[in-house]
Amino acid sequence: MPAPTDDADVQRIAFAQCVAVQQRTLLTAPLGWALVAWLCWSAVPRDRLLGWLALVLCGWLVCLLLIALIRHQGADIARHARPLLAVPVLEGVCWGAMGPCLMGGDAILNVSLGAILCGVAAINAPLYVVRMQLYFCLCGALWLTLLTGLLRTPAPAQAHLVMPGLALFLALLSFYMHGIGQRVMEGIRLQLANTRLTVQLSEALAAMEHQAATDALTGLPNRRSLDRALAAQLALAEREHRPFTLLMLDLDHFKAVNDTRGHAVGDAVLKAFAQRVQGQLRPSDLCARYGGEEFVVLLSGTAGLLAIDAAERLRRAVADAPLGPGVAITVSVGIATWQAGDDATALLARADAAMYAAKQAGRNRVIAG
Numbered sequence: 001m002p003a004p005t006d007d008a009d010v011q012r013i014a015f016a017q018c019v020a021v022q023q024r025t026l027l028t029a030p031l032g033w034a035l036v037a038w039l040c041w042s043a044v045p046r047d048r049l050l051g052w053l054a055l056v057l058c059g060w061l062v063c064l065l066l067i068a069l070i071r072h073q074g075a076d077i078a079r080h081a082r083p084l085l086a087v088p089v090l091e092g093v094c095w096g097a098m099g100p101c102l103m104g105g106d107a108i109l110n111v112s113l114g115a116i117l118c119g120v121a122a123i124n125a126p127l128y129v130v131r132m133q134l135y136f137c138l139c140g141a142l143w144l145t146l147l148t149g150l151l152r153t154p155a156p157a158q159a160h161l162v163m164p165g166l167a168l169f170l171a172l173l174s175f176y177m178h179g180i181g182q183r184v185m186e187g188i189r190l191q192l193a194n195t196r197l198t199v200q201l202s203e204a205l206a207a208m209e210h211q212a213a214t215d216a217l218t219g220l221p222n223r224r225s226l227d228r229a230l231a232a233q234l235a236l237a238e239r240e241h242r243p244f245t246l247l248m249l250d251l252d253h254f255k256a257v258n259d260t261r262g263h264a265v266g267d268a269v270l271k272a273f274a275q276r277v278q279g280q281l282r283p284s285d286l287c288a289r290y291g292g293e294e295f296v297v298l299l300s301g302t303a304g305l306l307a308i309d310a311a312e313r314l315r316r317a318v319a320d321a322p323l324g325p326g327v328a329i330t331v332s333v334g335i336a337t338w339q340a341g342d343d344a345t346a347l348l349a350r351a352d353a354a355m356y357a358a359k360q361a362g363r364n365r366v367i368a369g
């Protein structure tokens with residue numbers, strides 16, 4: 001089932017689409033004027049034709065300016081619904097002004113200009129399909145300007161012929177466009193719901209992947225992540241002969257913490273230990289929970305004395321300050337540095353044996369295997 005969508009978002013998208021398409025279409029308007037000028041060139045007095053062209057040019061520039069301003073400010077529907085209303089009204093007035101300025105005694109010219117007005121209404125209809133009130137404004141302004149103009153011509157009787165026909169045409173166009181507009185809005189709604197669902201799914205997937213790779217108690221990478229990181233380190237070491245070191249860390253006498261202070265304190269100590277160790281590592285190193293109170297650290301690009309120094313630093317960081325109120329604890333560390341031919345099992349076994357030797361030797365120490 002699609003995610004619920006906010007109607008305001010749908011309106012905002014529709015509004016932005018409407019403004020963008022409107023701007024593009026306005027740029028082609030001069031082609032329409034050129035057609036009108038060509039038709040009227042010899043039949044209409046030059047001053048009337050130039051007057052109409054001057055009017056549409058001014059109206060056109062204002063429309064372009066308004067739309068550029070609206071787009072510049074981010075097409076916010078709440079702020080720009082009214083200024084945008086001015087655009088179709090201006091357009092309607094400019095085209096409707098063909099009546100008073102250009103229509104007159106020549107019946108063929110009148111019919112041609114009437115056809116052009118129908119064309120203008122038809123071309124503009126899809127632009128406003130998602131904001132039909134704008135289209136009603138355009139049609140209303142066009143029709144009223146034309147009517148006022150025609151009534152003032154020497155032959156107002158023509159108005160009785162032209163205006164009802166045009167009104168019927170505009171009404172039919174508006175009716176059908178309204179239906180299409182509702183379907184387009186539904187499409188936008190579905191598209192938005194789809195996008196939201198996709199985002200939710202990818203977020204859920206990312207959260208699941210994170211969960212699957214993370215130890216729930218300490219937030220450290222878990223055994224699965226360690227296996228992956230170790231495989232990558234081994235591949236890098238094989239390819240570039242770049243050694244790295246694996247440390248096996250095991251808290252000393254941790255069972256006693258659980259037994260004397262309870263499991264909750266034991267858990268808190270494990271978390272504090274994880275933070276303490278992580279705080280000592282470079283971003284390129286990795287500390288993972290291997291299981292229980294055992295942890296593994298991968299020291300990338302580190303071997304020999306440097307690895308022993310790093311392990312000592314970790315051991316001291318744990319031993320030097322309690323890991324919780326009154327919980328002084330130490331850690332035993334086994335070191336295994338990669339040698340050619342080592343695989344994950346061999347490396348882990350060597351580090352484990354070294355850590356076991358550290359336990360045997362009295363704990364709270366570092367031993368290299």
Ligand SMILES: Nc1nc2c(ncn2[C@@H]2O[C@H](COP(=O)(O)OP(=O)(O)OP(=O)(O)O)[C@@H](O)[C@H]2O)c(=O)[nH]1
Nearest residue numbers: 250251252253254255256258263266267292293359
């Ligand atoms: N609170 C808590 N305890 C855990 C968790 N995982 C393992 N343990 C405990 O860790 C303890 C490990 O005990 P042992 O294996 O005997 O080791 P130890 O007491 O640390 O002794 P040495 O390793 O020999 O120094 C057990 O009591 C486990 O129950 C955990 O997630 N939370």
